[in-house]
Amino acid sequence: MARPRKPLLSRERIVEKASALVDAEGLNAVSTRRLAAELGVSGPSLYNHFRNKDxxxxxxxxxxxxxxxxxxxxxxxxxxWRAALHDWALSYRAALAAHPHIVPVLARGPGRRPAGLRVADAVFGAMVRAGWPPAQATYIGALMRYFITGSALGSFARGFVDDETAYDPADYPHLGQAHLLAERRQQVDEGAFETGLRALVDGLVLQYEQLEPAPARRATSG
Incomplete structure (x- = not known):
């Protein structure tokens, strides 16, 4: 019997199918048995490419x-550096927003993942080149990851129901419009992220200006 021209299985096919399952149904939908069935292969064949579900x-x-x-x-x-941080954060959040169910895995840190390590390396390297001390550059990378992944783990606006009777003004005098938040989720969440991001970067600029020697470091508006 002739061999198929293309292999039935590859790392790329497994990751593509697993990604689709995570996006559609969440992390718990992924198992080696489910993936094998979806890919039309035997379970053990997955172990030629990955040791386990993790x-x-x-x-x-x-x-x-x-x-x-x-x-x-x-x-x-x-x-x-501050424009770079801002633009990178927007790109990072957009990637997470498109795949929210995988955020808990990303929040654990890059570990040995090549692309994740390239992200960390790029941020750290850029901050050090801009004049931040290595320790502070590390803190900035950590701070930005906390903020970005945290924003992607949940939606503030989605936390409110769209029933206007749920928020009795006698109990919650300042939540008279809270029932409208759910339908404005994207506007609220993106606006909150942008507000927080600008506050973070502006705060870092103030710290940057206090670094020594100050004349060697500049934070232009870019």
Whole structure:
């Protein structure tokens, strides 16, 4: 019997199918048995590419990290460090917003994931080149990851029901319009993220201006 021209299974096919399952049904939908059935192969064949489910989910998470734009951190890019942080954060959040169910895996950190490590390396390297001390550059990378992944883990607006009778003004005098938040989820969540992001970057600029030697460091508007 002739062999198929294309292999029935590959890492890419497994990750693609696992990603689709995570996006549609969440992390609990992924199992080696389910993936094998979806891919039309025997269960043991998956182990030629991944040792277990955790490795598959790591690969799915890394595929999302690979979607994050890092061009603003290249030395040839004209953006200053604060514009680069801002634009990168928007790209990172967009990637997470498109795949919210994988965020808990990403929130654990990059581990050994290549794309995740490239993200961390790019942010740290750019901050050090801009004049931040290495320790502070590490803190900035951690701070931004906390903020971005935290914002993607849940929706503030979605936490309110769209029933106007749920928020009795006698009990909640300032929540008279809270029932409208759910239908404005994207506007509220994106507005909150942008507000927080600008506050974070502006706060970092104040710290940057206090670094020594100050004349060697500049934070232009870019």
């Amino acid at each position: 490795e598959i989910l790591d690969a799915v998470a890394d595929a999302v990290s690979a979607q994050v734009d890092l061009s603003m951190f290249e030395e040839s890019d004209p953006r200053d």
